[in-house]
Amino acid sequence: MMHEALFYSKLDDQEINCHLCPADCQIEPEGAGDCRVRINRHGVLFSEAYGRLEAMNLDPIEKKPLYHFYPGEKILSVGTAGCNLHCSFCQNHPLSQCGVTDDGKDRHFFAPEDLVELAKQTAHNIGVAFTYNEPTVNYEFMLSTAVNARAVGLHTAMISNGYINSEPLNSLLGPIEAFNIDLKAFSSKFYRTYCKGKLDPVLKTIKQIAASSCHLELTSLIIPGLNDDLAEFEQLCRWIADETGRSTVLHLSRYFPGYRLKLDPTPADTLFRMYDLAKNFLHHVYLGNLFAGDHGDTFCPHCNAKLIERDRYRILPVGLDARGACKRCKTAVIKHYLHEYDHS
Ligand code: SF4
Incomplete structure (x- = not known):
C-alpha cells in the first residue's frame, strides 16, 4: 500500500521537491528520490516503503545500541528498505541500499496499528524501535506508529544517521522518546567521500534532539585510517561536551570489512586509546563490537x-x-x- 508522503512541494506540473532530508531531491515524473523509496507518481510524492517491513526482531535494547534507556530490556525492532546516505562501509547494505521493488521478494505489510498491537502482545517487550535501515525515509509510517505506540504506553526509539531536516524532526520529538544518532566522523570531507552526504545537518540534528526532552545517545564507527585521527576525534569529543553536555552517551564501535570498503578491522588498541581520550570530555563512553572488558x-x-x-x-x-x-x-x-x- 503506497501512502502519500509529507514534506514535499511541486516544482511544476510534474516535478517534485522533497523536503524531508538535506538531500533536497528534485524528483522527475515516475522517478525516485536518492533514498529510492519516495516516488513521484503523476505529481504526487508517495512513500513506497510505508508499512513494508523488511526486518523485525525482538532485540536487547543494548543492541541498538542504547545503554541508558531502559537497560536490560527488549524492544521490537523493525526496518524497511532505503537510506538517504550511501556509506561505503554500511553494515546493513542489503536493506539500506535497495528500493522496495528491487528484488521482487514478498514482504509483509503492517499498518501502524497492526504493528503496535503486535508490540503490545509480544512478551518482555517495552516498545518499538525503528532501525536497521534509515528510518527517516519511511517517515510517515514511523511517525504514525510512534504516536499509536505512545498512546498505549509503549516506548519508542529511532536509530538514525541524523540526516533529516528540522521541521520533520521536530514532529518526531515526543512520539519518539529515544534517539541513537550516528556521528560518523568530525569531517565534512569524510561525509562527502564515504557517505555521499554532509556533516553539518547531522550536527544540527544532534543539537535539536539534545535541546528537547528526548533521550539521546551517539555512535561513531571507528574505521582505521579514515576517522581514527586523535586530533580530529578530540574535536568531536569537545563538540559533544560543549553542545550537548558531558553526560551525552558516546558509543565507539569497531569496524569490520564489509560492503564496498575492505580494510582490516579496527585494532583494539586504537579503540582503547580513543576511549581514554573521550573520557576526558564525556562521562559515559562505551566500546562496542569487541570484547571490551569494563569499557562496556x-x-x-x-x-x-x-x-x-x-x-x-x-x-x-x-x-x-x-x-x-x-x-x-x-x-x-x-x-x-x-x-x-x-x-x-
Ligand atoms: S527523503 Fe529521500 S527523496 Fe526526500 S530528500 Fe531525502 S533522499 Fe531525497
Whole structure:
C-alpha cells in the first residue's frame, strides 16, 4: 500500500521537491528520490516503503545500541528498505541500499496499528524501535506508529544517521522518546567521500534532539585510517561536551570489512586509546563490537562506582538503586530504568 508522503512541494506540473532530508531531491515524473523509496507518481510524492517491513526482531535494547534507556530490556525492532546516505562501509547494505521493488521478494505489510498491537502482545517487550535501515525515509509510517505506540504506553526509539531536516524532526520529538544518532566522523570531507552526504545537518540534528526532552545517545564507527585521527576525534569529543553536555552517551564501535570498503578491522588498541581520550570530555563512553572488558560498563560520574556490568547484551545493575541512581552517592544516572524486571 503506497501512502502519500509529507514534506514535499511541486516544482511544476510534474516535478517534485522533497523536503524531508538535506538531500533536497528534485524528483522527475515516475522517478525516485536518492533514498529510492519516495516516488513521484503523476505529481504526487508517495512513500513506497510505508508499512513494508523488511526486518523485525525482538532485540536487547543494548543492541541498538542504547545503554541508558531502559537497560536490560527488549524492544521490537523493525526496518524497511532505503537510506538517504550511501556509506561505503554500511553494515546493513542489503536493506539500506535497495528500493522496495528491487528484488521482487514478498514482504509483509503492517499498518501502524497492526504493528503496535503486535508490540503490545509480544512478551518482555517495552516498545518499538525503528532501525536497521534509515528510518527517516519511511517517515510517515514511523511517525504514525510512534504516536499509536505512545498512546498505549509503549516506548519508542529511532536509530538514525541524523540526516533529516528540522521541521520533520521536530514532529518526531515526543512520539519518539529515544534517539541513537550516528556521528560518523568530525569531517565534512569524510561525509562527502564515504557517505555521499554532509556533516553539518547531522550536527544540527544532534543539537535539536539534545535541546528537547528526548533521550539521546551517539555512535561513531571507528574505521582505521579514515576517522581514527586523535586530533580530529578530540574535536568531536569537545563538540559533544560543549553542545550537548558531558553526560551525552558516546558509543565507539569497531569496524569490520564489509560492503564496498575492505580494510582490516579496527585494532583494539586504537579503540582503547580513543576511549581514554573521550573520557576526558564525556562521562559515559562505551566500546562496542569487541570484547571490551569494563569499557562496556557504566560508572557513576560523581564517585566512579561501577553501576552496571555488561556482558555483551546481558546487564548486571551492580551499583544502581531502584530509581536508576548510584547506590553509593545517590547521583541520578539512568533516568529511564525499569528496576522491577528480572535482568538475569
Ligand atoms: S527523503 Fe529521500 S527523496 Fe526526500 S530528500 Fe531525502 S533522499 Fe531525497
